[in-house]
Amino acid sequence: MIKRQHVVNDFFPEAEAMRTAYDGKVKNAYNQTVQWQYFCEPRMYTYLRTMPQQVMPEALWGRFTQHLKQWCIDHVGLLPTGTPNLHLMVNGCTLGLHSDFHNGTFGFVFSLTRWDTRKFSGGETLLMRDGVPSYKKHHVQGEVLYELVPAQFNQLLLFDDRIVHGTQTIEGSMDPLDGRIALVGHLRATSPVVTGPLDAAAARKTVFEFHRALAEPVKPYKDVQGVMTFRLSVDADGAVESVAVLTDNFVTAHSGYESNEDVAAVRALVLDAASKLRFAAASGPSKVTTAVLLPLPDLRPIEISIPHAGRPARLQEALKAQLKEGAALGFEVDAQSDGFAVREPLAGTIKIEPGRIVASFDPPMWVPSQRDHFQAILSENLGMLAKYAG
Known part of the structure; x- marks a missing residue:
């Protein structure tokens, strides 16, 4: 189960081909045809970005996006929102501390950086840790306050989009071959995904009724916020055989990811209600992947x-x-x-x-x-x- 963050090493079998395609596009300045956007918000962001399709062959890019999408629905129960940006960061580039909850549930960074042979310092993804300031903590600094995640080659990093995060300033080469190269995007819930003979439209209707039925039980827990995704194993008769939680980032603003009674109560409430769902009968077993956001959003189509x-x-x-x-x-x-x-x-x-x-x-x-x-x-x-x- 994925909660706050997650790292997947050796994510895509054709990562070397993607990096080779990038190198071929940028290694010769006189033949370089990539249209980079210089994205600069003074004191906040400085980096170059472009659409990956300008760099990757169409077939290779299609295989990557399909691999990413399938992995995300299988393991996270969420899908990428549109096309990720390809970021290039060279000397002086930085991403200041910010939060992305308006963009998605989880952010992701897929690295094509030759991290082990890099010629720069910086470039790690900085994730602020949970915690409330306290006079009991004396001279708190560095990685007591944050975590640094290196951008290893062919690594997929996921993290809760609400976490304050950034990228350490790059100091070193200006060569685009020696920079921090990564695909950056966000994951978000989609409509319930059905695999198997269960009628998808009918299953979605059952899930939406489940969401509406949660409104009253969760009302006392106004401080709990976040997304839980899970996969329901549904028998041919429509009964839920099991509930497998894929992600759970229910928190309160005060406790963060620390243990909290209200979070535990809401989590138990949602899972109990999900286990009691009844779908239409079908010719065989099915799987239904869905999400619950708290506070519950507008439930009108x-x-x-x-x-x-x-x-x-x-x-x-x-x-x-x-x-x-x-x-x-x-x-x-x-x-x-x-x-x-x-x-x-x-x-x-x-x-x-x-x-x-x-x-x-x-x-x-x-x-x-x-x-x-x-x-x-x-x-x-x-x-x-x-x-x-x-």
Whole structure:
């Protein structure tokens, strides 16, 4: 079970091929075609970033993203949000202390850095430790306050996005071959994932009813916050045979990850309710992977309606192109006659009706800012589609 952070060594079998592709793109300054964004917020961030597809061959990048996605759903019960950024940090680059809870549940760093032969100091991911300041601690400094995680080659680091973190300032070479090179992104809950013969739509409905039923029991525990993901083994008759917890970062602001009675009570409550779920009968056993966010978020489905005055067939083609390019929202879709069925980042549909485009999605286990951002960006994109393809 993953709680606060987790390290996976030797994560991707083709990491050497990824690094070779990177080296080939940047080693000759006269032939270098990568478009880097110099991301500089004075006194906070200084680094270079780009889209990984500019560096990696399409087939190799596709295998990596599929490997990452499958590993995350299998081991964490969460999925990457869109496409990660490829970061390059050379002399003087730094990531100041910050928190990313608006971006995801867990942050991740996949390193392509030749750490053991590096020509720089710094570059470790700094994770602040839990703890309340106390006069009983005399002259507290260094790794009593934080942990430094080296960016070893082919290492995947996960950490709770609420943890204050940063990257130690790089001091050394300016050569992009000798810098800190890493893919950086975030993980977030998706709609319940079903494997097996169980009807997915019916299973999602059962899970959403479970979320709504938790509202009253968890009400006394207002200080408990975080995400628990788990995998339910469901028998053919619909009964839950077992509950396997994948991640659990329930905490209180005061206790952090230290033992806490309210956290223990909520954890027991959620697991007990999950074990008593009853799904529809199916032709055989199934697995259901899902998440619970506390405090419980808005449990209403996301509904967006955008008026248009265009031809549905033309809008369908334009929407297809837009969704294909919608990496920032992480869309995975299946075409239908009147629109698209969406699998990721949430299960739902986008349909083109006479006079309007209608988008409907499952209620997400996301904090309010994540839900608001998703709705705002999707509304903006669909609005532009309606305006220019009408």
